Amino acid sequence: DTGVSQNPRHKITKRGQNVTFRCDPISEHNRLYWYRQTLGQGPEFLTYFQNEAQLEKSRLLSDRFSAERPKGSFSTLEIQRTEQGDSAMYLCASSPKVATPQLSTDTQYFGPGTRLTVL
Amino acid sequence: GENVEQHPSTLSVQEGDSAVIKCTYSDSASNYFPWYKQELGKGPQLIIDIRSNVGEKKDQRIAVTLNKTAKHFSLHITETQPEDSAVYFCAANQAAGNKLTFGGGTRVLVKP
Numbered sequence: 001d002t003g004v005s006q007n008p009r010h011k012i013t014k015r016g017q018n019v020t021f022r023c024d025p026i027s028e029h030n031r032l033y034w035y036r037q038t039l040g041q042g043p044e045f046l047t048y049f050q051n052e053a054q055l056e057k058s059r060l061l062s063d064r065f066s067a068e069r070p071k072g073s074f075s076t077l078e079i080q081r082t083e084q085g086d087s088a089m090y091l092c093a094s095s096p097k098v099a100t101p102q103l104s105t106d107t108q109y110f111g112p113g114t115r116l117t118v119l
Numbered sequence: 120g121e122n123v124e125q126h127p128s129t130l131s132v133q134e135g136d137s138a139v140i141k142c143t144y145s146d147s148a149s150n151y152f153p154w155y156k157q158e159l160g161k162g163p164q165l166i167i168d169i170r171s172n173v174g175e176k177k178d179q180r181i182a183v184t185l186n187k188t189a190k191h192f193s194l195h196i197t198e199t200q201p202e203d204s205a206v207y208f209c210a211a212n213q214a215a216g217n218k219l220t221f222g223g224g225t226r227v228l229v230k231p
Contacts (some may be wrong), residue, residue, distance in 0.1 A: 004162075033218065042125075042208050042221030043163065056218065091162055095217065104170075106151040106217055110162035 002026060004111035006092050012117045013082055020078045021114045025094030032075050033108060034067055036060065037089040049075060082118045089113040121146040123211050125222025133230055138196040140225045142209035145190065149211040152185060152192050153219070157206045166207075167194070199229045 005024045013019050025032050031050050035043035046065070047057045051072040061067075064082075069075040079086055093108040122145040132138050144152075150171040155163035169176045169183045169192065176183050180199075185192040196203055206226050210219040 006162075031217070035219075040224070042123075042210075042224050043219075045218040045220070048218060056215075104151075104168070106170075106212060107153070107165060107168065108217075108219060109165065110155070112160075112162045 004092055004094055004109055006090075006111040006114050008114060009112060010115050010117075012119065014119050015082060015084060017082055018078065018080045019082060019116065020076055021090055021116075022074060022076050023092030023111060024074045025092070026096070026109055028097060029094035029109075030072070030097040031095040031105075032069055033093040033095075034075070034077055035091040035093065035110075037091055037113070038087075043091055046077075079116075082116075084118045087116055087118045089115050121149060121211055121213050121220040123209060123220050123222040125209050125225060127225060128223065129226045129228070131228045131230065132199050134199060134201060136199055138194075138199055138203070138227055138229075140194045140207055140209065140227075141191060142193070142211075142222050143189075143191045144211040144220075146211065146213065147187075147190065148214050150214060151212040151217070152183070153210050154181075154183060154194050155208045155210065155221075157208065157224075163208060196227075199227075201229050201231050203227060204229045 007022045033048040034046040037043040049069040064080045067077045091113045093110045125142045153168035156166045157163045180197045182195045206224045209222040
């Protein structure tokens with residue numbers, strides 16, 4: 001499978017614990033995005049990377065959230081001191097560096113997401 | 120920032136009929152408008168997209184139209200089938216960084 005992969009698929013944690021999610025983008029995609037989706041809503045942008053550089057962070061990304069993409073390949077999203085309001089689906093997407101007749105560099109391909117439940 | 124409104128929130132159609140979903144956006148600088156289909160427990164799957172230099176794009180039973188002057192775009196699904204049942208999201212990009220702003224989603228139910 002050459003799509004975007006995310007691990008774990010599900011995470012249940014207690015309030016106050018730290019959690020970390022991993023995203024592996026499609027090979028050679030240089031842009032990587034994190035979104036959050038709550039039940040019944042569309043995804044909301046959190047942050048994005050171009051290669052290893054984090055270029056933008058949403059106001060939704062409080063100080064408890066941190067994302068990294070150390071080698072410009074996979075990325076991790078960590079939430080410290082989780083709160084019940086953090087319960088959501090966390091989605092990762094990647095975009096190609098080079099356009100082809102079939103693919104635009106604007107196109108974002110999403111992974112299956114990590115569903116976080118904070119008790 | 121960008122704001123995307125999507126209507127209707129739910130849509131029930133008979134198998135074989137057409138389904139139309141409409142979205143409006145606020146940022147005139149947006150130039151890329153994808154549509155995603157999301158099934159329960161899965162991530163959004165791109166089904167079609169359109170750039171601002173094109174007014175209409177078609178792919179088999181799916182078509183998208185864009186009116187940049189009015190800042191609205193629509194998804195048309197013809198000859199609907201039960202497997203088209205899902206939640207559909209429209210989105211618009213912000214030119215810097217190409218992050219996407221999504222609409223609230225439309226739950227489509229195709230009745231056999």
